[in-house]
Amino acid sequence: MPDPARSITLTVNGTMVRVQPGTTVAAAILIAGGYTRTSVSGEPRAPLCGMGICFECRASIGGKLHQRSCQILCTQGMDVRTP
Amino acid sequence: MKKAFDVVVAGAGPAGIAAAVTAAAQHRRVALVDDNQRPGGQIWRSGASLPRPARVWLSRLEASAVEHLSGTRIFDHPAPGVLCAEWNETAMELHYEKLVFATGARELFLPFPGWTLPNVMGAGGLDAMVRGGLPVAGKRVVVAGTGPLLLAVAAHLAARGAKIVAICEQAPFARLAKFAAQMSRYPGKLLQGLAYRLAARHSRLYCGCWPISASGSTALESLTLRQGNRTWSVACDYLACGFHLVPNLELAELLGCRIQDGFVAVDDLQQTSVANVYCAGEPTGIGGVEMALVEGQIAGLAASGSAEAARKLIPQRRRMLGFVDALRRTCALNPELRRPAADTTLVCRCEDVPFGTLREHTSWRDAKLHTRCGMGPCQGRICGAAAEFLFGWGPDAVRPPIFPALVSSLAAESTNPNKSMEDA
Numbered sequence: 001m002p003d004p005a006r007s008i009t010l011t012v013n014g015t016m017v018r019v020q021p022g023t024t025v026a027a028a029i030l031i032a033g034g035y036t037r038t039s040v041s042g043e044p045r046a047p048l049c050g051m052g053i054c055f056e057c058r059a060s061i062g063g064k065l066h067q068r069s070c071q072i073l074c075t076q077g078m079d080v081r082t083p
Numbered sequence: 084m085k086k087a088f089d090v091v092v093a094g095a096g097p098a099g100i101a102a103a104v105t106a107a108a109q110h111r112r113v114a115l116v117d118d119n120q121r122p123g124g125q126i127w128r129s130g131a132s133l134p135r136p137a138r139v140w141l142s143r144l145e146a147s148a149v150e151h152l153s154g155t156r157i158f159d160h161p162a163p164g165v166l167c168a169e170w171n172e173t174a175m176e177l178h179y180e181k182l183v184f185a186t187g188a189r190e191l192f193l194p195f196p197g198w199t200l201p202n203v204m205g206a207g208g209l210d211a212m213v214r215g216g217l218p219v220a221g222k223r224v225v226v227a228g229t230g231p232l233l234l235a236v237a238a239h240l241a242a243r244g245a246k247i248v249a250i251c252e253q254a255p256f257a258r259l260a261k262f263a264a265q266m267s268r269y270p271g272k273l274l275q276g277l278a279y280r281l282a283a284r285h286s287r288l289y290c291g292c293w294p295i296s297a298s299g300s301t302a303l304e305s306l307t308l309r310q311g312n313r314t315w316s317v318a319c320d321y322l323a324c325g326f327h328l329v330p331n332l333e334l335a336e337l338l339g340c341r342i343q344d345g346f347v348a349v350d351d352l353q354q355t356s357v358a359n360v361y362c363a364g365e366p367t368g369i370g371g372v373e374m375a376l377v378e379g380q381i382a383g384l385a386a387s388g389s390a391e392a393a394r395k396l397i398p399q400r401r402r403m404l405g406f407v408d409a410l411r412r413t414c415a416l417n418p419e420l421r422r423p424a425a426d427t428t429l430v431c432r433c434e435d436v437p438f439g440t441l442r443e444h445t446s447w448r449d450a451k452l453h454t455r456c457g458m459g460p461c462q463g464r465i466c467g468a469a470a471e472f473l474f475g476w477g478p479d480a481v482r483p484p485i486f487p488a489l490v491s492s493l494a495a496e497s498t499n500p501n502k503s504m505e506d507a
Contacts, residue, residue, distance in 0.1 A: 022129065023216030030217055035201045035302070041435040044301055046201030048432070048465070050211030051125050052118055053189055053331075055460035056432060066460075070215065071154075073120060 010078040025069035025080055026050075026057040036069060038083045084175045088114045088150070090386050091166065091179035093157055093334060096124020097372050098185035098364025100140050101379025102386070106183070107147040109387035114177060115144070116152045116168060118486075124187055125207060126372055128214040136372065152177075158484035159496060160337050163359070167496050169488050174495035181359050181386035184334050185379060188365035190228075190325035191468050193416075194430050194438065195423035197297030198324075206325035210236045213243055220244030222320040225306055226286075227251035227294050229414045230327040231276060231371075238282035240323070247286035248319050251308055253326065253417050256290040262413040269406055272371075295423040297322060327414040329468045330366040336481040351397050352390060353382035361386050370407040377403065421473055430473070431466040433459020438473070447476035460487055 007018045010025075012032035019028050026047045029036055035044040036057045047057040052071040060081040061067040069080070088111075092103040095117035103115040115122070121129055122144055127137040144151070152170065157177075159167040166177040190205040197203065204212065206228050213219055224245045226237045229252055237247050252259065266273040280288070292310035297303055307316045330346055341348045341356035346368050353361045363378035364370075370378075377400045384393035424430070426439030436456040444450040447457070447470055456470070457463030462485070463470075463478075470476050484493065 019216055024212070027212055027216035030212070039199070039432065039435050043199055043435070044201055045199065045432070046302070047204060047212060048192065048208055049189065049205050050208035050215070051189065053461060053464045054432070058460070070212070071119060074216075 008074050008076050010074050010076070010080060012080045013082060019074050021073075023074045025059065025061055025067075025072045025074055025078070028074050029057075029059060029069060029080060029082060034082050036082055084173060085178065086114065086150075086175065087178040088112045089179070090114075090181045090183065090383075091116060091177050092183045092185065092383075093117075093166070094124065094185035094187055094364070095119065095122040095151070095153070096126060096185060096187045096364060096375065097136075097140065098187075098375035098379035098382075099124070099183070100144050101376045102183040102185060102361075102363055102383035103149045104140065104143045104147050105380045105383030106387045107149045109384065109389055111387050113147075113149045114152055114179075115149050116155050116157060116166075116177065118154070118156045120153050122151060122153070125211065128211060136376065140376070156486045156488070157334060158486045158488040158492065160334070160483070161496060167483075167492070169486075169492045172489060172491070174489075174492040176496075179359075181361065182338075183353075183361045183363060183379075183382045183386050184338070184366070185362070185364040185375070185382075186331040186334050186366055188328035188330045188369060189464065190232075191327055191329050191472070192324070192465055193326050193420055193424075193469055193472065194428050195295055195297070196425050196428050197299070197303070199429055199432055200297055200299050200303045201301065202299075202303040202320060203297050203322045203324065206232050206236045206323040208325065209321055209323035210239055213240060218243075219321065221246065223248050223318065224321045224323060225249050225251065225294070225308075225317060225319045226323045227253075227292075227308075228325040228327070229253045229416070230325070230410070231272075231279075232325060232327070234276060234279035234283065236323055237286060238279040241283045241286070245321075247283050248317050249292075249308065250283065250286050250288045251292040251294065251310075252288065252290050253293045253420060254290065254413055254415075258413055259290060262409055265405070265409045271373075272406065291417070293417075293420060293423075294322065294324060326416060326420070328365065328369050330369070331464075332366060332478075333462075333464075333481050333485040335362065335366055336478075337483060337485050351381075352385040352393050353378055354385060368404075368407045369410060370403055371410075374400070374403040374407065416472060424473065430469055431456040431459065431463075433457075433461050433466075436466075441470065441474065447471075447474075448479050450476070451479065462487075
């Protein structure tokens with residue numbers, strides 16, 4: 001059950017998102033209502049495999065580019081950027 | 084950074100955990116290396132109640148002397164006995180006497196119009212996202228593809244409050260019935276299957292059925308399904324679609340292990356064709372958790388020089404081979420699944436290469452050289468298996484780095500096998 005006292009706050013493209021501990025950055029991006037990347041021909045993309053092999057979930061996390069957001073857990077104050 | 088172990092185990096799923104724990108119990112210095120942050124692989128993901136074998140093996144791992152190197156990606160094998168890996172942007176050289184790789188499997192994704200839309204995911208893919216915190220309560224989900232994973236995913240998502248609109252299994256009903264009959268030899272699996280079906284009992288299961296297109300403006304909104312000559316559309320928020328599993332063979336190929344009929348060839352003690360290298364779990368044949376645990380224990384014992392103890396487990400493994408075979412026959416893909424891809428349907432999602440462009444080529448290598456298909460960040464992990472099914476193209480040779488690595492990690496890698504990173 002969600003526990004507000006234990007929740008983590010992070011920002012996705014500047015918008016604050018509150019998630020439970022153990023939430024992946026990929027899930028937080030979808031919760032924020034966005035997608036993760038724009039493809040080379042301009043399509044919006046979001047996670048496909050959920051296990052770190054398809055690279056569709058890559059995003060900028062804490063200033064580091066091209067991070068696979070499905071493999072990284074949210075931490076307090078994290079700054080996540082997507083196109 | 085340089086670390087040396089008696090046994091290095093690559094992959095912390097059930098097979099890798101069993102191998103590492105078993106080898107450590109034989110007083111070997113063991114490292115368990117995995118890309119993920121938490122042990123358990125794809126099947127024992129936390130975030131939900133775990134089955135008993137998972138709790139047992141994870142607590143054994145916790146209590147063991149195994150050094151768990153999580154978040155660590157192996158990208159090269161420069162010389163026998165050495166692996167290069169990257170952890171937290173730091174290059175690492177792992178030296179081993181014996182190597183057990185248990186690199187698991189990934190889902191097979193088949194392209195159809197609209198499959199690149201956000202919220203079209205793998206069956207295990209959506210399941211993993213939900214275990215990673217994505218809420219699906221009240222969401223309309225279609226689960227499609229093939230294999231026992233579909234029922235497991237439908238059951239889990241239903242338990243999380245999702246409305247499972249349909250479960251579409253490509254295999255015909257007769258084949259599923261035969262599979263269920265064969266499962267009388269594996270009552271545990273039969274009961275598990277029934278429990279999953281019961282958990283998602285309010286959802287209709289369609290056999291010989293699959294999605295032929297997905298549509299939506301910025302994300303999935305509706306899906307067209309086909310069963311025989313009938314096609315119809317359903318509104319949905321997510322599609323969880325995977326056509327069973329294909330083994331992760333990149334490391335096996337880099338090591339030079341013999342591959343037979345798409346799987347790593349091993350002997351009774353899980354020894355590959357390469358000296359001091361063992362393989363356990365899905366890369367030797369898709370057989371599920373029980374098989375992986377037995378193979379992991381055999382490999383862990385064999386890699387610790389306890390061949391006698393390892394041999395005692397061989398009958399257990401042999402008993403499971405029937406399941407592997409039944410699963411393979413049941414999940415065999417209907418050739419009609421090649422038809423949904425249109426000329427404009429993207430096959431390679433990294434480089435956005437459409438089906439029509441690929442069709443002009445004669446081999447995977449030819450397609451790669453001319454279209455960049457399979458040359459993006461995933462290195463063909465998604466489109467390679469799809470192209471194999473669509474065009475019958477065999478895989479190309481694997482070259483290091485087998486996973487995208489930082490230039491600094493590549494630079495740290497010693498070119499002379501006698502020279503370590505510390506000397507460099």
